[in-house]
Amino acid sequence: MKRDARDGLLISPIRNGTVIDHITGGEALNVLKIIGITGATTESISVATNVKSAKMGRKDIVKIENRELFTEEVDRIALIAPHATISIIRNYIVHEKKGVEIPSVLVGVVRCPNPGCISNTNEPISSKFAVLATGLHCLYCDWIITKDITNHII
């Protein structure tokens, strides 16, 4: 049956890969950036931004073929899209679906904005931040990031 254009665009299902749904409206491109997808990568990507959502008002959706996410990537996504859901698709079927959760400590996820912090040197360590209600607390230099957290995501 031919689809009526007035029904809106349809993003086709993926065979294998990951669907990230319920991304905060307007953050889809930042999600792609976090998982290292640029114009130079070979994955097939579908992106929908500012889609109507009963729960969120507006939301973004990202579908990535043949790619599953690492824990650190999920932690980064949680920071900018705390309501996101991640579905792993295998052979067109949802194999696993889970929400994201901001862990109590973020390791290697955020770069400390303090230029004097030891985590910004060649030492063999990853940045480490405690997640507080007021922001992110660098566990090396005690710097607290309260705004523009997206700009500090590694």
Place this chain on the structure above:
Amino acid sequence: MNHIISIHDLERSEIDSILDEAAIIQALQYNDTALKGKILALLFFEPSTRTRMSFDAAMARLGGTSIGIDSVEASSMAKGETLADTVRVVSGYADAIVLRHPKEGAARLASEFSTVPVINAGDGAGQHPSQTLLDLYTIRQSMPLDDIQVGLLGDLRYGRTAHSLAHALSLYGVTIHTISPKGLELPSAILEELTRAGTQVVEHDDVSGIISSLDVLYVTRIQRERFPDSASYFQVASSYRITPELLSGVKQRLIVLHPLPRLDEIDPRVDLLPHARYFEQSRNGIPVRMAMLQKVMI
């Protein structure tokens, strides 16, 4: 393992226990062979006079030995070695490490790689817990720490000693009065942290209006390099100078502290007044650091 990295890591009971031990040591009731056979590594990657010498002296008084380096140039870090590797190597030579480093968080990193206790002796603009402990100790020699009125005067934006002291005082229900030049006020993040801890913080433009209410006046150096020119520095510095005239009419028990070195912040004539306690404060570095060394090594 017993590291001492930040005053934030210490509970009030732990602080009290170190101060109690320091008081016992100062009364000369200590075992001068308590650390016999132990070796302390002093890793100082930044200049220091008082802190380095007092840790060295504290170790000697407890019967131990110190080894160490005084600068990056004299260490393998000049060849590009990481601090992590330096600490791993040195922790095989000594029973504890005292570290001063220009980068904030360096002592925390060292504690992750060391197999022996690490004491932070200052990491950049970050923490310097032994200074805070001796500040508290000096106050406690004159009065109980609870519910007193403490004035913090000078460069409260960059002065790490004032930040750590303010945090420690918040454990004792004190009221903090801040007096600082425009642009050098206490950072808002620290102000919020103190407020969250239930500490009352009152900001003042002028020390003369509040000094008669204070029990402790903690003076910090106003650094010349924070000002665009010498004239503006001298104008600000002179308005924050502590003089005998300013101290007339203050509470009898008021004590004036300064982490030293001082420049123009305190008139030398104040040294002769009973309120002046900054040299005593500096001397207190020995018993307090002895107590810290015993805490981490015994």
